[in-house]
Amino acid sequence: MPDPTAPTYQEVILRLQEFWALQGSVLQQPYDTEVGAGTMAPETFLRVLGPKPYKVAYVQPSRRPADGRYGDNPNRLYKHMQLQVILKPPPENVQELYLESLKAIGIDLRMHDIKFEEDNWEAPTLAAWGVGWQVMLDGLEITQFTYFQQCGGIDLDPISAELTYGLERITAFLQDRDSIYDVVWARDPQTGREATYRDVRYQEELQVSVYNFEAADVDKTWKHLEMYEAECQELINKFNAMAADKATSAEARARFPLLGAYDLCLKCSHLFNLLDARGAISVTERVGVIARIRQLAVGLAKAYLAQQSSTPALKQKTEGAA
């Protein structure tokens, strides 16, 4: 029985954002390059590197081409939304804060069964890993809770806590819907008119599934991947050569477009996922391509850290903020 008093999808987002804003988080907006998970957005991947404390929350639409089901499957989406929270360093009461956030979206914990079950996270393409839990609410996994230990092959100090809320699942749970597509996204306060998840997203799920599984031009996608990869690698090489040169000015370092290079790396990752969904990557190739993308991510993480610590302008800001 759908619960009409439950928050809408957008209310869930708004309440969680408000909760974390009140905890002092920067509310970022979704990153506008395709990513497979909120972790890959620079607000997580790059910000967790180095010593600078940071708190941020953002919704991240996460695209996983292989998970698409043409809008047919009530529980699976090619693109789902995560609310990503990064707490660097994690406060001592981070778990309690998280439980508070559930209350903010109307979950009375006394009436439910909540468990933190071991679930460690690893992303081979990002050379990143952490330990943590999947948070289970009445048997449903609603959040990934991870203490990052390493990112881009670099040991983190301080570490960050990452909370990833599965927004569709949580709202379907709150509204008691068996299909994500029946989730009420918005309700007009004047007219009571509802817009469902289906109204907002079904067409996209269908058409992008068709594109991902049937239409994407494999040869061109491979070429795109190779071009992005080459440009990204070239930028990393240039930065490294420049950084090794003592004559390089602080300004030249500070303005070097590593963030631009990172976007190229994200493109590679997405195109790889697309080719994978398209069935265009053999098992042997798979390992190789993952290793290539990992190399970019690791190269960028190192370069980014070097840029942060060797650039007085950036460094000063870092220390000021800390």
Next chain:
Amino acid sequence: MPDFLLEIGCEEIPARMLEAASIELTTRLRSLISRESLLLRPSDQDGGESRLDLSNILLELYATPRRLALVVPGIAAAQPDVTEQVTGPSLKVAFKDGKPTPAAEAFAKRAGVDVSRLQKTSTPKGEYLAATVTRKGRPAAEVLAEAVPKEIAGLYWPKSMYWRAGKPERFVRPVRWMVALLDEEVVPLEYAGIKAGRATRGHRILGPEQVSISTPTRYAQQLRAAHVVGGGPERELRIRKALDAATRTISGARWREDAELLKTVVNLTEWPSVILGNFDPQFLSLPEEVLVTVMRDHQKYFAVENASGKLAPHFLAVLNTDGDPDGLIRHGNERVLRARFNDAQFFWNFDNRTRFADRREKLKHVTFQKDLGDYYEKTERIGRSVGAIAQAFLKSGITVDRGAAVEAAHLSKNDLTAELVKEFTELQGIVGGRYAEHQGLSKAVADAIYDQYKPVSMEDSVPRTMEGAIVAIADKADSIAGMFALGLVPSGSKDPFALRRQANGIVKTIAEHKLLVNLAHLMYEAREQYQSSDAAKKFTATVEGYSRSIAAFFRERLEFYLRDVLGLAYDVVNATLSADANDVVDAVARAQAVAKVRSSPDFESISTSFKRMKNILRQAAEASKRVAEPYSPGALLEESERELAAAIPIVAAKVNQLRASKNYQPALIEISKLRPSIDAFFDKVMVMVEDEKLRANRLGLLATVVGELSSIADFSEIVTERK
């Protein structure tokens, strides 16, 4: 004698690690208390006599997801004072002209006594200076405060983490509070920046945030008041009772016993309760294995069966809270399960739209291993091996459906292309068997596909049917052969393709089905199946090198089976396998026969004599002495050696006859009857004599004895009492 309480308050510790950590903490604390003499009663300070037996201290253990705790009752309030004599410099150095030298003074200072109170002591090296010193025992609180943090830091975790800046320590999850009490007093210990106190925390949702523990003896009770059952065994009992109670509401129903799952939920909860949920009976048309996997592995639910053992449309979820008065939790869990079953149903229906047999073509696009080609080729190879093995069985009069076995081999990997297997990879094989059955393939084929990965461990059963056994063996042999031919031989802890487990499976299946399969032949043929494929071009091992490493590898697996599964002594196993290690069934029979006779005095003596004969032959070989083979009985001089020479052919004939009919124990008894002749030989005859011809013939006799009588076991491998 105060009681000691230690509680480490932690963010949720992974269920799989909790028990081992709790045991390790106990062991560490036990040995710490003993090492620091905190077991000694203050009244008997006279040394080791009054030391209590460590194993007699009854520790109370508590382990929940959020805490590792223990209470040690009645430890000493302080270490005993220790009086001992310490030795200083020699008298020669300590005194010059009757006056103490700086060396003596330094020693006195170190010992904390006046020079005038130093004594003399005689040692084997001469006279030395000595002092009697009394070291004051330290209070228990001080000792514990210093030593316990090191023990906490030393705990082993399969996966641990940093959380504080500067990475000062690693633990499984962040430590958030600590309690350490000696009776009412806080022990001032500190770990990970956390000072111990008396405040613990109750259940996350049900309990008060803070609970002040008054004394160690009240700990468990106070925890309980805060909705935490501290002891694992107690939680287990509670869960069992709750499972029983919930199941009783359905007439004739039983919950499926599952020790591993039970342990998991015990370690996931502080205040467990159980709810019974239901699912739509229409899902019962799905394979039971799929339903159980979803419930057990994905949702940690117990399955429920009806009186006839069939799965019933209910499940039991263990909660970490005190109940579900409004049924909200049940409703939520049912919703999740419904979604998962719907998914499975969708895949089942979707997969069944394709004819199972037609999936084989798709295997051409599924890589088996990068150098070994695709799964289609693998099924071709397995098919050929299976056909050959079945043919051989038929020739020996063993009943087997050769056609079904080959068909099962060809279709065995088809389920790798099924959506259901992509979702439930742990069910490969099983799902294939179910599709084959559902689509009307013969039972023999379906069962063989279903059982192809069996046994998955040494505890697992072997394939049920002869066809299944052959397919399972051929599949595993194919993987092992390919990897070994590529030079990918398991070493140490490195065995990424689980080849050891697969070889164990082959051995167990052959042994339990009593199959007529020779390991060397099986593995030779398995390699042959790769002939003229692209894979064969990548083979690095020569045929000889391959055979050698395969033989060594399987011998180890067979040793493992005989020792660890059948429980035979290692020397019996060595003796048996030294004779032959390729026929598993025969090796088992021989080993069991050897085990039965090995402790008889005659057999022990024979074993000793065989060692002696082998030693003599080895020394002769090293010294390049000629061995007359065959020896001429006429060249022998002594009566005892002529007697032995005469006895050998007679005994050998009997033994060979018994061996041929696999009557190993009587054969071994025949051999042990030779004991008097052999003993007499060694009493009277010197083998390594100067006379070259005589020596060569005596060596020849020994070589014959060893050669003729070692076909059941190499007796020289038996470890005997006498040297």
